[in-house]
Amino acid sequence: MDEAITLPVAELAAAYRRRDLSPVEVTTAFLDRINDVDPGLRAFVTVLPDTALLQAKAAERTFAGGEPAGPLSGIPVALKDAFHVAGSPTSLGSRVYEGLISKSDSGVVRRLRAAGAVFTGKTSTAEFGQSATSENLLGPETGNPWDEGRTPGGSSGGSASAVAARLSSVAVGSDGGGSIRIPAAFCGIFGLKTSPGLCPDEKGFRGMTDFVGAGPMTSIVADARPLLGILAGRDYARREVPRLRIAYCARPEGRPVDPGVARAVDAAASQLAAMGHDVVHTDLPLDGWNDVFGPLVLEDEHRERGHLLLRHAEELTRYERSSLRAALALDPASVARAHELLPQYRMRLAALFSRFDLLLTPASAVPAFPHGERPARIDGQEVDQLWGPFPFAVPFNVAGVAAASVPCGFTEGLPVGAQLVAPAGAEQLLLDVSEDLEEALEFDRLAVVSRWSRATVPAP
Template structure:
């Protein structure tokens, strides 16, 4: 599959290069709903749209679609409009804070927003109001973003789908009887339905990438520690915070705002982050990429496998040197599960003791499984983690990128996790999602991007993984693919 074609220079999606030729008086909801953050910033600068008009339009749209999708746990009408008016006044005075000033954003309900509920998807915390901002919220507010509300999550982010005890399940805009994935299912559903351009998710085992894949949008997890985690609940040990967007450039814009060290988070990387959006203007070059069609021999739906293979060929067309290869490692998923269970029990021991009957069944089961772990079991998992990280470092000495499926199936009906994939029995809890958690173990940058649709019209995504610290190379590869095979113009009928 090696290819010597010249690399392409990324200039952004076609719509982002066009002037946004609408006026606040004549722009329709549909026109505003599907604008990227880049396009909104351009419209604000040109005076053709205002933050207040955009915010009012999106709030109206959210009010109409959320009863079906359940993408939001809390919609902050008053706060969003106050922030939009403040941004509009700054723009009027020529005091624009930057490209995100006045641009709407949503925050997953595992992250604190001062004055708003942080339920963490749990009935136990239904009435808890955050007293301060998470570091990501703080940085987005400093950039001038307008926070529309808090998006849905399973309790403490513990499921790869988005159901909790607070209300009905979150639904996929492409087919509302199907799951959007999880645990950032509300964020991905909102992105896919045109409920704002920027959405913050968290990812402790695939929780940005799985729902982005199921909902046909872009999800990005940076190197562990690139985005500080102060003010985040949920799985603490392996968790990342990152963007879910409809374009690669918008994800880069958000990363420019939220990445960087924080003294409150000892795991945050101390160095100053690169300028992500600026780097997209540089050509892709000719990176060496490994295409791994069946990671760890996990079964994959034939339609998904075919579309991911086609995506690998597309990367070859774009100038990548693509060869079929994969790292020689033991299956890391049991290692991730053991460490995750121990970590969750350590954090949630008191919660289990005090509120057992108020917790969702899957949360109780997770914490009880963690309580049963022995010290030798946990110690063996730590040794396996070291071996896996070493093997992946050796592999990425030879390759710049790893191309593989994002999920083993497309979105499935709510409450009907598959127990058979491609004729093979799988664990119903995790068999559909075998490819994401390993890169939480390593902390490498990983992204999922739409690569096609099944015969039933459901999105399928390819996952790209890069070396530690190389978000720039990963974003450039994603942007080149997006420019060659645009996905944002295809939208769910519900939206």
């Protein structure tokens, strides 16, 4: 079972079909690992052993009877605590909703359930997804599996941490301003931000509505294919990649980047060139994204959660209170202007793809940093406390395109992510290039798993 928890999705499914492995035994192994490891990691807000075992038993009956199995039948899936699972708590990372039981599955969960997935639990998130780290008032922040004293990023930090430490085969996150790609980069996993509307979460949580989408968070790119296929209702089988023209921007908008991060992403660019692609050093016209993002996110927060400031202010995180207060002071003219600028920004970025097939940037400006210690300076330059450590993800939410973080190396023992960006709807190309790059770079994704073995798990 120690080996089974590291198997890719396709190999796990094949072992189930051959009856070499049992979905119940594998699920039990993951639940035991969560029980042993998660007290020191805190990736999960709620573990769902009863639900998981019922789903695993159903999968086992399917395989035993030789019946057609769903694409994710018996595969353990962790869910960000922003998706509703019928009969289970959904806190949204907030003390206000702690213990609130969801009455029905939201759209993402419904599709995963129909595909035979096994729900290991709900993973920690920033309150209402409003931070690029994962701290909230429900308990200590989730640890990064590479160094539990550091942030896993956010807001899908619990999902990233769970996948990296192999507490679940795969996980689902959501990304409205980098919330999949930032924690994927910090935790050394693959994370994909999907194009707007590709993976709807019907009757689900609403936040960053103009920019957000659900997406897969996996140890390897191949595991993201069936997961995204279920979420999007499409087939993403691997295809051969032609020679591409790739725009590489090492420091978008001239922002500083940690030297170790820069070296790792430079190496990824060189690897793509060695694979035969035309990699062109290019400045990207990303300026102006916050003139759109800031007002529209605040407008959304005021509409969806403005009432909480009056009734539950003391139960909210500092950053959520700040957002809601800023929303109260928001100039309606800036909101109207943001709505006007959004399609213009998207047209400007879409024009890049008339010249390039893909874009390449760092996924973040720094590696994972200690809890509560956002860098004030990067490579000797002062940076904004809000976006300074991770300014390269959110422009592509505003642009409405597809983007992924691919592990590309290490700096001082911490993983680094390279961000690949594709036109809206080009998830197939993004997966194919990401998998080619992953194989070429040979990132050691299992190095951290042994660190969290039962014998060596750090004390909580």
